[in-house]
Amino acid sequence: MLTSLRLIDFRCFEELSLEFSECGGIFIGDNAQGKTSILEAICVLVRLQSPRAKTMRPLVRFEAAGLGLAGECWERDLTLRYGRGGAQLQIDGESLETQNLYLQQSGLIVWMGNEDVDLVRGSGGGRRHYLDFICSQLDSGYRRALSRYRRALKARNLLLKDRVSSDAELNAYAEVLIEHGDYLTKVRAQTLSLLEPLASTAQQEISGRDEKLELRFQSGSGGDMREALATTAEAERRQRQTLEGPHRDDVRITINGMPAADFASEGQQRTIALALKLAQGEAIQSIAGRVPVYLLDDIFGELDPDRRNALMKYLPKHAQKFITTTTIDWLQGEWADWEKYDVCEGRVKRLLAES
Template sequence: MLKSLRLLDFRCFEQLSLEFSERGGIFIGDNAQGKTSILEAICVLVRLQSPRAKTMRPLVRFESTGLGIAGDCWDRDLAVRFSRGTASLHIDGEELPTQNTFLSQSGLIVWMGNEDVDLIRGSGGGRRRYLDFICSQLDLGYRRALSRYRRALKSRNLLLKDRDPRDAELNAFAEILIEHGDYISAVRDRVVQLIEPLANAAQKEISVSDEQLAVLYNSGSDGGMREALAATAESERRQRQTLAGPHRDDLKLAINGMPAADFASEGQQRTIALALKLAQGEALKAEAGKTPVYLLDDIFGELDPTRRNALMDYLPTEAQKFITTTTVDWMVGEWEPWPLFEVSEGGVKRCLAE
């Protein structure tokens, strides 16, 4: 569990120190007060990744040169520091050489937010990021493969934009794409097969119906990267970009046999998004043997009471949960004694003891 969180110059917080129980905590306050930033800081501390920013620089408080995030996590002191473009990672005071070394000793995260509905009606990029976040937590080699694939893809696409691209260089980058692309595709395919039945079960519970949710992996290199690149070589020259590979992957989501983006109602789409994230949590626990921390960012206002109650019942009782909300009207039953924190203008005050 996460026992404490300490922030220095992170987003709107100049300094912040919080203590948590094994249940977690609920952060209440108006919009734009810093609630989401607290959940974001937990995600960065545990997984070195923000759900709202691609790099660390936007996380630094205005006019500051760096930031610090630390906490007592799973009885170890984790710390992430970032200053002038460079990050350093520490566990129990020892600086670690690589991100993978840090991540192998940290925990697992499930992030749930209002923006998750874009998993159904948004572009394929959002669904690929959903897969990447799961895969990188289950397979330490995945992050390295994805990073090298992206660098090679960018370089190869720049070459293809030349009027007379050099075949030797194109082929050299193609070999890198083949090596890492096939690895990425294999991990994604395995993860989708793992989450599909879990998501279907969650869909039925949250919707309180017999809705059937299908989650299928749509590969951008069906049959393998080498064959896919060979098949698209002529088209690549015309369109001046790499047309096959994991950057073209997608998830096919269907509800009762129909494409969810086209035929699911607003309520069904939000339920599907919840089901995908709940399946992520179950998959992480089943494969990694550790219960993830759940970060729920202001999702209750968009759910009707039936789905809201079903979600609360479905969340693992043993998992630590951190929740942001603008109101606690939905809190009933076992949720009432939860630790409550009021967030206002970059300050946090404990409001309710257990």
Template sequence: MLTSLRLLNFRCFESLSLELPEEGALFVGHNAQGKTSILEAVCVLVRLHSPRAKSMRPLMKFDASEFGIAGEGWERDLQVRHSRAGSKMLIDGEELKTQGEYLENGGLVVWMGNEDVELVRGSGGGRRRYLDFICSQLDQGYRRALSRYRRALKARNLLLKEPRLREDSIQAYTEILIEHGEYITSARQHVLTLLAPHLANTQKSVSGREEILAFEYQPGSGGSMVRAFESTAESERRQRQTLAGPHRDDFKILLNGLPAGDYASEGQQRTIALAMKLAQGDVLRSVGGKMPVYLLDDIFGELDPQRRNALMRYLPKSAQKLITTTNLDWMDQDLAGWSRYLVDAGSAKLEDS
């Protein structure tokens, strides 16, 4: 777990220094004051990943040329710096050459936010990102395979758009997509298998009902990438884009055998999203071998008391939980002794608990 967090020119924060207690902390304030950015900084520091941005550049304060995040965690001093020249990652003052080296020495994260309901009713992209975030925390090779697949996919799509097709070059990238795509699909399917037993438990715990929650994987290659590329070759040349592969993977979410995105109520969809994130934490803990840090971004205003209480009861007592909220009306006595920070206009002040 993290014991401190320091920010420099990150989002709306010119500078910030926080002590983070073992059990966690509450960050209270109006919207657009910087609460979510604090949790985002933790996610970037621990996993080199932002749940809100596709690159590091938007994380930099608008008038700055670089940003820095640092903190003490897992008995190490962690630092991430980014400028227009690129990113640097340091552990105990020593700069590391690769992201993989950095991540091997860090912790695990579960991010929970209001947008999680889109896992149930949104497009397949959100569900792919859900799997990617779990897979990359459990398997260092997954992150590498996904990066190489994405670069090859971009290059292959550009080749398919050229007026005169260079089939040898297209085939070379096809082979790269097959190699890394099969790895990605296999890892995603494995994670869904790991999630299945935990989903049954988390769904029951949050809903308070005997509801059956299940996933049904839908590979974008139909099970064989080699055959998929053979069968889509003509359509690809006509549509000028790659039509098979894990960039088209998805999975159905079934509640009592029915598609949850179509048949579940708003309350049920939010419950399913909570169950999915809690199951993620269970898998990271049991397979990844470390207790993850739980980052809960302003989710309690959208939850009724039953689901709110069920969520707090299910979260591991020994896990560090960092929670943002606009008010404390929902808070029960179990959290009354927690450290509370008032976040306002890019500052965070520790309040008396």
């Protein structure tokens, strides 16, 4: 799957080159040494998206003019260069004009980190981001629709703040919101219906209990963007913002019929977060027909031994997995033979297998 990775001026790394086996690898080191940045680089190279930054600029090493990422993924040579002129993308040496063309050929990713617990107890924005990351890997038109919706929403909200804006201008942007908003809502709802039974099964397997996990899509437009905008037109003028649409979508998560954010224990919330990400991987594989790469960022330290072992067992055996951890004391079984790398102050050293 991912057989090599090369970084230039990415986060704390001035330069780094790594080769990987089909299993993946385990990166070991204290906090703030660069472990997570390696997983982040894989995610950015494959999906042009960081789980820790909204734009590329924070990824550039301090005082560097830009960054470079490259690697062989799914038997394709991927290259990403970012600088003042923006991002330049290549696959097998051929320059690509759009990100969508790149993403259609690059690969699939599941990111799992400690911050995932916010999917359960955080705001709706995190759950929308979770759906967006999945939908963009399953539907080639989703990312474009999301970008156009966001641009139109921002422009329309600026007009609403201007008390002298005309109805014609507002209606022009409303048509863009209607076109793309209904599409986003439809894809999100369909995707969540696919995810729910998968997440429910994963929840029971990881927790070892008969816990009923339910996911319910809550549309921010009621499923009809045109009607929603017409109904809220006067209120929008008063509050000076677009009040309904996919930017208000959410997912209601319940465990045994109770809101998980309020009634689930810390352990249950972390298990639900794992179940959501495991469901993501299964959904991507079932629709795309390819096994995604799993990036697991320091999640094992927060799990008790039973949940940790259940998660290790549940992860797809044939999937390539990259793991960061501060210690490998918990490592056992087949995982003990994996390639391991020591990460310290931005330097990576492959550890020799014990004889």
